Amino acid sequence: MPNNSIITHSLRSAIGVFSDPVFYKVDKDVIAQFARAIGDCNPIYTDESHARSSRHGRIIAPPTFLRSMEPPLPGETYSISYPEVFDGGSKWEYFEFVGEGDTVSVSTKIIDLKERKGSLGPMLFIIRETIYINQMNKKVALQRSTYIYYQTES
Amino acid sequence: MMTSQLYFEDVEAGDSLGPLRKDPTTRQLVMYAGVSGDFNEIHYDQEYARIHGLSNIILHGALKNAFLAQMLTDWMGDDGEIKILSVQYRAPDEPGSPVYCKGLVKTKDVVGEEHLINCDIWLENASGDITTPATVTVSLPSRTNSSTAF
Numbered sequence: 001m002p003n004n005s006i007i008t009h010s011l012r013s014a015i016g017v018f019s020d021p022v023f024y025k026v027d028k029d030v031i032a033q034f035a036r037a038i039g040d041c042n043p044i045y046t047d048e049s050h051a052r053s054s055r056h057g058r059i060i061a062p063p064t065f066l067r068s069m070e071p072p073l074p075g076e077t078y079s080i081s082y083p084e085v086f087d088g089g090s091k092w093e094y095f096e097f098v099g100e101g102d103t104v105s106v107s108t109k110i111i112d113l114k115e116r117k118g119s120l121g122p123m124l125f126i127i128r129e130t131i132y133i134n135q136m137n138k139k140v141a142l143q144r145s146t147y148i149y150y151q152t153e154s
Numbered sequence: 155m156m157t158s159q160l161y162f163e164d165v166e167a168g169d170s171l172g173p174l175r176k177d178p179t180t181r182q183l184v185m186y187a188g189v190s191g192d193f194n195e196i197h198y199d200q201e202y203a204r205i206h207g208l209s210n211i212i213l214h215g216a217l218k219n220a221f222l223a224q225m226l227t228d229w230m231g232d233d234g235e236i237k238i239l240s241v242q243y244r245a246p247d248e249p250g251s252p253v254y255c256k257g258l259v260k261t262k263d264v265v266g267e268e269h270l271i272n273c274d275i276w277l278e279n280a281s282g283d284i285t286t287p288a289t290v291t292v293s294l295p296s297r298t299n300s301s302t303a304f
Contacts, residue, residue: 030189037185038220039176044232054232063223063236067190067216084206087215089242094235152207 006124007113011078014110018131021105024069028100031061034068051100060099063092066132066141071108073147074126080149082124088146096140103135111144124149159231162262162269162294171257171275174225178213178249186217208246215243218253218277218286225255225275226290233295237270241288247279254278257290269296 028048035045040062043050051059075085098104108130116123130143183197192214195202203211219241226236247253257275264270270291277286 034189037182037189038217038224039182040220040224040227042224042227056232062220063227063239064216064220067219070191070216087243089215089240090219091238091240092236093238097235 004122005115006081006122007115008079011074011080011110011113014078015113016109016111018107018109019071021107021133022069022071024104024106026061026065026098026100026102026104028059030068031059031065031100034065035062038062038064056097056099058099058101060097063094065098066104066106066143069104069106069132071106071130074110074128075147075149080124082122082149082151084150084152086148086150088125088148090146091144093142094140095142096134096138098132098134098140102140104140105133107131107133120148120150122151159233160229160294162271162296163298165259165262165271165294167259167261169259171229171259171273172225172255174221174228174255175252176221176224176255177252178217178247180211180249183211183213183217183249186214186220190214190216192216210248212246212248213253215241215286218243218247219288221253222255222275222277222286222288222290225257226292229257230292230294235293236290237293238291239288240290241286243286245279245283245285247277247285251280253280253285268293270294 032046044060108128110128112127114125126147128145132141134140180198187193187197197211197214200211255277257273259273261272270293273290275288275290276284279285
């Protein structure tokens with residue numbers, strides 16, 4: 001029985017290996033742009049005097065702001081022969097707030113690969129964990145995300 | 155938009171969250187592509203979406219995640235914290251149609267000094283179908299402390 005797995009040696013070897021960290025500076029302009037894009041007009045994201053008098057003492061970022069630092073998709077780093085990809089979902093764990101003045105380092109590793117046959121035909125699920133660390137070397141968040149690679153039925 | 159602060163004691167199992175109505179447009183998906191770096195054409199190029207098996211362009215899953223997070227921060231107030239937020243993108247949503255963020259408080263828990271609330275939350279489309287089921291644990295301040303301790 002031929003092996004129909006599309007998981008390359010390179011992809012399988014990547015499991016558990018963190019990417020080199022990429023650093024992002026967080027300032028109030030990028031926070032304001034993100035808040036505008038998602039349509040959230042909470043003043044904690046844009047109003048300096050409101051934010052300074054809050055518990056945070058500064059402008060903070062919306063919870064999913066860290067998506068603006070998303071590492072490249074697995075398919076951009078490894079050869080995956082299924083051309084289509086869906087974002088299957090994310091699990092966020094939050095430890096610290098992110099806000100104006102922070103520098104966040106972002107690193108990701110694949111933690112699981114699963115091949116399945118389903119309604120979309122043969123699929124490859126790639127689960128990865130991304131870790132976000134601030135300039136005080138504190139972990140601010142973890143994101144576990146699932147990407148589903150598949151072929152279009154034509 | 156100013157929200158009041160929610161305290162642990164104000165919440166009961168069975169309480170509703172939302173609804174928060176969002177009206178995503180193609181323009182919003184372009185803006186979100188710009189701030190997120192997700193420029194996949196399925197979110198703004200109709201022809202591309204159709205070639206790739208979709209009947210219409212669709213929302214970024216992460217934008218739906220952001221909508222749900224907004225419902226939570228609106229509900230909690232500035233002193234609340236999201237601890238764990240887990241979302242699944244089960245079905246696509248399209249711009250040009252409203253989506254509704256909703257939720258239900260399931261359980262309350264005190265773990266050490268943390269006052270935690272566990273909720274089921276979700277995004278519904280205009281037909282009432284749940285496209286994006288999710289679960290969340292948040293931490294709220296408690297009135298039992300004289301200062302704002304969490």
